[in-house]
Amino acid sequence: MAKCQFKKGKGKTCSANAQVGKALCVFHDPGMAAKVQKARQAGGVSRARKVAALAADTPDHPLGNTQDVSALLAVSINQLRRGQLDPRMANAIGYLSSVLLRSLEQGSTEERLAKVEAILGLVMTSQELAPISTATNETPLRGF
Numbered sequence: 001m002a003k004c005q006f007k008k009g010k011g012k013t014c015s016a017n018a019q020v021g022k023a024l025c026v027f028h029d030p031g032m033a034a035k036v037q038k039a040r041q042a043g044g045v046s047r048a049r050k051v052a053a054l055a056a057d058t059p060d061h062p063l064g065n066t067q068d069v070s071a072l073l074a075v076s077i078n079q080l081r082r083g084q085l086d087p088r089m090a091n092a093i094g095y096l097s098s099v100l101l102r103s104l105e106q107g108s109t110e111e112r113l114a115k116v117e118a119i120l121g122l123v124m125t126s127q128e129l130a131p132i133s134t135a136t137n138e139t140p141l142r143g144f
């Protein structure tokens, strides 16, 4: 296929294929300028297509406990299946939900542990811990 004969400057010619029966490619053919412009606009429009997202004034979904997060996941899965949620957004929701679930579960474990420690009297105050930390700085065999 013949190359476009358009001169780009510095003696270089266009490297695109010329149109059949013409010396120029579609980008350098003045008769094709309007069509090229339309095609570029269509490309821009399809790239800028808005993702399926909720309206900006949608109230926050509660996320205070694991049941709340499970409910959000259930709703999101159904929105995704209906094409109402962008798959990339669904991926992000899935990832953030897993992080949030881990955080919520960690919090409840720490709370339960604190209650158990309080019941068993295992929680030491900082004053109770202080002599232990200073003792480790001394040489235990000093004087022998």
Ligand SMILES: [Zn+2]
Pocket (backbone or CB within 6 Å): 004, 005, 006, 014, 015, 016, 024, 025, 026, 027, 028
């Ligand atoms: Zn060209």
